[in-house]
Amino acid sequence: MAESENIVVATAEKIFTDLADAQTINRDKNGAWKAPLWQALTEAGLPLSWVSEDCGGSGASLAEGFGVLGAAGRFAIAVPLAETMLAGWLLAQAKVSAPEAEMTVAPAGPKDRITLDADGSLSGRARGVPFARAAKHIAVLASSSIGFTIALVDAAKVRIEAGLNLAGDNSDAVSFDHVQPVAIKPAPKGFDQTTLMLMGAVARSLQIAGALESMLDISVRYSNERVAFEKKISKFQAVQHNLARLAGETAAAMTAASSAADTIANAISFDDAVFLEATAAKIRCAEAAEKSAAIAHQVHGAIGYTLEHILHRYTMRALAWRDDFGSESYWAVELGNRVAARGADELWPLVASR
């Protein structure tokens, strides 16, 4: 992506550099870094990037927002930026106005269902909802007999069972027990839970790819500093080849994620091409995360296994993000079933469709 040319992404990177330095965050035991970071992001209009100006947002393009997510991944950002962006995007689909504070989305997995009851209230349970505890509002996609609806829910009205992902970020179970939403409108025609999951999957793919870029940077730098057996470990061929593989996995993740983002940014609807791109991105980025985290830790040795070192901020998030909005195994089954249903001779035309 042409991030550096992009002013929105450059703004995000500047804020991350100033207020989300990994070393500083890693030393800060009581989370004092969070409030100033969130305030700066809010002032720059980034959490509501994908909400139009007349609905309270900053009206950035999809491409710009995707660029911000990649940058957020490179800095392993642990505030609900991606989640608020997705929530804003979801609300915008039904032209529901977005409030300014932290949000998240439910459901965050393909198997959970929230339903709209006859009395206009919402019921159901969504697991693994990222940053639910930190959110003031939740953007909800609910199903009913008349189709999907998009609702804004006050987070104080739901029951939250706290959980943590691998990186120690909130990942909570959210129960809706006849909750009256703040606002609710029908989803546009054709918008369903798969649409939301694909968008979430691409967001996570971009974050994973970003985290991998940083893992590669940190690992290369470390290998050029660390001396063992009387030379820099970067001079050992075994280490070089591990890092070359890490570069390859990083490249694959960057390509898959940015290709999917580019497809969505230029698509009219979530068609077959988007489905292939988005599922492939989540599958390939998740596979890359597994291999890359292993190599980055191997290169670092014991120091990378400590809480003091920043490496875990990237590796654990890259691994954790695999679970949100459909795991790679889930999407592989979905994609495999689609390919099988199309038939063997239709596989190449699908792959070569763009």
Place this chain on the structure above:
Amino acid sequence: MTAALRFDPIRLPPECEVLRKEVRAFLAEEVARGTFDPHSPQGQDSDVPGFSKRVGERGWIGMTWPKKYGGHERSFLERYVVTEEMRVANAPTRRFFVADRQSGPVLLKYAPEHIKMDILPRICRGEVCFSIGMSEPNSGSDLFAAKTKATKTDGGYLINGTKIWTSAAHVANYMLAIFRTSPPTKENRRHGLTQFLVDMKTPGIKVNPIGQLTGKADFNEVVFTDAFVPDDHALGEIDGAWKQATSELAYERSGPERFLETYYVLTELVRALGEAPDTRGAEGIGRLVAQLHTMRRMSVSVAGMLHAGKEPVVEASIVKDIGTVWEQQLPQRVRDLAAFVEPDASNHEILDTVLPFAMKVAPKLTIQGGTTEVLRGIIARGLGLR
């Protein structure tokens, strides 16, 4: 640091899709007239002069070259489409593919004008086949250890020595080879090699086929005994081939042929598992398709960068590293996933035929055109580790 790694999302322009339809229609016609069997991967390496000439007539060889030399001044992305469609169809591209991919571009850059005017149009017409004379019995990946000598004589050079593992030398009209014109220097062990164009009809060249574990004999030993090569067939700087050899690698290493070589077993896996596979089969197909799609997007991205006049050497090496490892593992994965297909069903007949061939082809994929180890060394250098 990673700012150096770029894989921009390239969308193929509309003219590529028009072209893709033309190529598919052409290949369907060729299948209908019996030129090749699309279900037989063994045909890819066959030398079929008639097919080559018809591809040339369509303007699909030397597509990116200047019109002056018979080329068509079309884009790298259009060439990409033709290459991938031919590969997936198992079309017999042996006669023209190497010349189109790498020999032609080298001649364009380094050959004298009269040679360009002579040979390039014939490549474009699909008439001439090239082979690449790099490896020697004691010089494979270590290219700069080459010993085959070019000794200066009146009006040219006398070549003595042996090239080996030379694909298609038995059908090739020409070879692009590197020969030793001077000994290496203390300061630069890469010094002293020169690139030459060799006419395979030259007296003193003997081609001995070498049987491969597939049962075929596509590569050869080529023995030179006082074979005369005229002065104007030396390409580029005398003793300076090492400066030239690397720039062509981006072309050679990142194309669709670097991950599609065993693609046919994936098609046949999908056929064998049927339209409603079990969870294991579906997940397996899904992962393989996701990996394939990502590879292709990486490869297209490199084509886009070449189109933009860049030299993405590291990116191209990454594509070949990941791509060849993938196409090498693919037959094994397909075997795993096909393990429980109903033995009496008929939809795995083609898979049963082609899978053993893919298994046998697999080991060479991470060796030819730059081994995995060499590629990872190049990537490591790009990362600033060497």
